[in-house]
Amino acid sequence: MAETINSFQVRLGGEAGQGVESGGAGFARAVMRAGLHCFGLQDYMSRIRGGHNFYQIRVDEAPLYTFDDTLHLLLAFNTETVDLHWHDLTEGGGILHDTAVKVPDGELGEKGVRDFSMPLTKIAEQEGGHKIMMNTAAIGAMAGLTSFPFESIADVIESNFKRKGADTVKNNLRVAEVAYRDAQEQYGSDFPWKLSAVPGAPKRMMMNGNQAIAMGALAAGCKFISTYPMTPASTITEWLAAHAARFGIVQKQTEDEIAAILMAVGAAHAGVRAMTASSGGGFCLMVETLGLAAMTETPLVIAEVQRSGPSTGLPTRTEQSDLEFVLYASHGEFPRIVIAPGTIEQCFEAGHRAFNLADKYQTPVIILSDLYLSNAIRTVEMEAIDFSQVTIDRGELLDYAALDQITEGYVRHRPTESGVSPRAIPGHPNAVYITTGDEHTAVGHNTEESDDRIEQMDKRMRKQERAAQEMRLPVWYGPDTADVTLVGWGGTYGALREATDLLNAQGVSSNFLQFVDIFPLDEDRITAELGKITRMIVVEQNFTGQLAHVLRGLTGRKADLRVNKYDGRPISPDEVVAAVLDRSTSGGTVRISGSQSGEGTHV
């Protein structure tokens, strides 16, 4: 088989605690430092130890936005991994494993899959002195198999184990080196997918969506985050907590999500940029306070990182089933803004832009992400996360210096043309005021009068009308005109982008429309955008097709086809392509069954 350079995908699988995550992360870091682009997908279960976990890493010279269904190598830390995943290997691919792991010999040969059995544990014990270094041996062997420069692996081993002392570094390096050499000698010529460093490639970073949201918040000057732990939102708090002391951020773990959002409301009312974060279940508890924030015109940022529902659902699996929930959550009517980033770069932007929008409209802004986007890692260019490009716009905020100049009595909820009333930081003698979740007069006292109600309701809703004009149009990808338009939002971005490329390569003229700004939307402008579409295929990771429903409600445009996946596994570009080709003319809904964990049936 002819060699393929720098287009490679590997899946590492095993029990939690066997080093799948650390091995995968280490390998990803090594390929990034060698100048390659990398996309990493983690799949884990809701337990601390045991169970089955895998980490899939795709490597290329070109930027990557998604995994795909072509698997070249399976690095199996246990027999279960072989059984679950080997069917996904492409012809000529192989299973790299310790001799203790069993593989179905006969069947592998029939499918053209290679068996790369190696004494990885023995190498760890003999060369390193402990079997715990087995995953180092495995990474070394994988590098040998792909002829990936050993220095890049050695570099990461050194930085990973530096804290544990020189002996640990030395032992791990020896283990990796022996495994590298043995794998290359024994199997190197049987494995055609090779990796080589890209000379002169720019330095890049690797991060996931939640880290990017947290960095965006930091860049925006967020000074307060109060949260309750919940997968998959917790890593936003964890990142800010780790940097809180350095950047002067107050980070509080609260007794529940109700307190989490309330504390953030309190901090925001006092004048600092404040946020909370949770997943759908936690957001359920926040809903009453969402209305309070809107009623008291308190700027607030909420990151809602979706996972499979309802109830506890699939706690470690992805889904996009909270869109209509966040659009309508809480009783009564009030302005809110919802943005749904789909890439790391968009997560960073959403992280800081949300604070500007919240301050500008003095109302809650929800960043709607999903589990897949939150923990899939990707190499990004250094300039993608550029704090110097972030502008901070606090809107009509009266700080103490501004309040010094006030001559007339301060009216917190003064009706204005824009609906936005200058907001005073409490604590200044010129602006002693009250506000309330009750309907209130302009000065913030309770009222039940019809005139007051209409005045304040109109004022608040004017903010939403205005925001609808400011919100951005959906983003096009691919040719200007096409026979097929894929429409999506959130974490499916990578799959839809790549599916568009694949469809065009196969002669199906396609493009892709991504909604980032999702609420409020301007009816006329969105109707015009959707008017450019010939065949509208809305792809979502939910059962009911929520974006399709929202767009139809807004514009009357019905999706020609809906493609939905709701098994908790991320959708792949190949699955999208298969669904589009299978239903090239008919309408209705395609529900994708099977997943990339072996069942593999499309459509």
Add this chain to the structure above:
Amino acid sequence: MSDLKIFNGGQKSTWCPGCGDFGILAALKQALAGLDLHPHEVLLVSGIGCGSKLPHYMKANGYNSIHGRALPVAQGIKLANHDLKVIAVTGDGDGYGIGQGHFVHAMRRNADITHIVENNQVYGLTKGQYSPTSERGYISSFSPEGAIEFAINPIALALSAGATFIARASAADPKHMNAVLQAAITHRGYSIVDCLQPCVTYNKLNTYDWYRQRSYKVEEEPDYDRTNRDHVWAKAQEWGDRIPIGILYEDTERPFRSWRTRGPFLSAETCSS
């Protein structure tokens, strides 16, 4: 001491004539003036209920939140701006019922706020249902055969949850309440003042006379040591024929330092940056 009148203002009250909330409002204004505070230095956070309307009936900063939720808002405000005197005002249903989760955690955090509980042992605004502090057997529209639950003991609960200042006052004695509130607001750390008050419309049992006949001041008991948790625990069990009021517990050892170092100090300057 500032002029009491600077705290006058706000809306006309909707409280029933004779409501115990009037006494609490008067005592709070006296306490703030007594501490030489000014309206802009104070931020009152309330929940929902008759008593939670209090911030509307005086002049000071206010945030009238939702039912049961005053305490987390108050903590968020205090964390963001330590310069403000943050006082949470809730009722008994508000603070001890729907908001009890927040109540317990605010105490174990030792948040530097004062919590005034207007405890009239009934849900007034929703027309007379039994509250967490209603006597067992209390008959109401939601308990026509009498409440089967035992009443909460807020003093014992606060002691076990880690409150560093626990007091009880009576709306029948606003002068004493003023002194207790001043001590509570001065305390660095979480302070609770359980304010006994009648609901003249719905609670026909716990009237001004009922409280007057039973309450006595712990300050007048020479052997009572409010820093001794055993003394406090025993005192917390007294209810019925004799009801202790005054500063029941004070811990100046543990307070506040831990709370303050939990996060950096954010001031109004930070707020405006």
